[in-house]
Amino acid sequence: MQTFDSILPLPAQNTLSSLSELLLKQIRSEEIHRRYAPVKHILALVGVAGVVGLSFVAPTAVLLAKPFVDEQRKKHFNAWKHYNPSYLRASLRRLHKQKLVEIVKQNGEEVVSLTESGKRRIIKYALNDLTIETPKHWDGRWRIIIYDVENKKKRLRDIFRGALKSLGFLQLQESVWIYPYSCEKQITFLKEYYGVGKEVLYIVAVTLEDDSPYKTYFGLE
Numbered sequence: 001m002q003t004f005d006s007i008l009p010l011p012a013q014n015t016l017s018s019l020s021e022l023l024l025k026q027i028r029s030e031e032i033h034r035r036y037a038p039v040k041h042i043l044a045l046v047g048v049a050g051v052v053g054l055s056f057v058a059p060t061a062v063l064l065a066k067p068f069v070d071e072q073r074k075k076h077f078n079a080w081k082h083y084n085p086s087y088l089r090a091s092l093r094r095l096h097k098q099k100l101v102e103i104v105k106q107n108g109e110e111v112v113s114l115t116e117s118g119k120r121r122i123i124k125y126a127l128n129d130l131t132i133e134t135p136k137h138w139d140g141r142w143r144i145i146i147y148d149v150e151n152k153k154k155r156l157r158d159i160f161r162g163a164l165k166s167l168g169f170l171q172l173q174e175s176v177w178i179y180p181y182s183c184e185k186q187i188t189f190l191k192e193y194y195g196v197g198k199e200v201l202y203i204v205a206v207t208l209e210d211d212s213p214y215k216t217y218f219g220l221e
Contacts, residue, residue: 017048019047020045037083042091043095043101046113047118051113092112101113102114130166138180142179142214143181144205145202146176147196180215187200188202
């Protein structure tokens with residue numbers, strides 16, 4: 001049976017890469033240095049790169065030049081070194097059989113990339129693990145989300161609202177939510193993925209009238 005997630009449009013590679021980077025950041029605390037990488041870790045690392053040479057598990061790892069032109073992606077690539085090479089190879093072969101990754105020959109090198117099913121899985125992981133960092137000190141500004149999603153997108157509107165609630169936002173009015181910490185990147189991901197970018201407004205307010213109850217709610221005083 002076709003699921004709701006399967007009918008949503010896939011994001012562009014740059015958005016997918018950003019989601020994968022966000023997911024990697026979320027899972028750093030999940031014993032990233034263990035020898036056996038969970039499926040979530042493997043897919044996130046492939047998602048960041050876009051395309052990876054299968055020989056990355058060898059000491060003389062070969063990188064495809066284009067996906068690794070920036071230092072950020074090289075940094076994520078180094079995470080592969082912490083895992084058992086034989087296990088990684090076996091895991092990728094298994095993910096290939098499950099049609100989550102594609103392994104093809106390119107210029108004499110076997111290369112790995114996410115399939116559509118793999119992209120949907122990484123997006124599901126990223127959205128499930130989506131959180132907002134809490135800084136040591138509040139900057140005194142409020143993040144306000146206002147949306148006006150048309151009725152024909154009611155299901156998307158309900159899901160977007162549920163995501164805000166899961167992230168810890170406080171509902172002020174029917175389509176107005178508030179949060180004290182910076183979350184523009186997370187909101188941008190949600191807007192792009194659910195296709196409601198034009199209907200959602202992200203506002204940073206320097207002052208908010210009578211905000212004492214909100215400060216109390218978020219434990220800011």
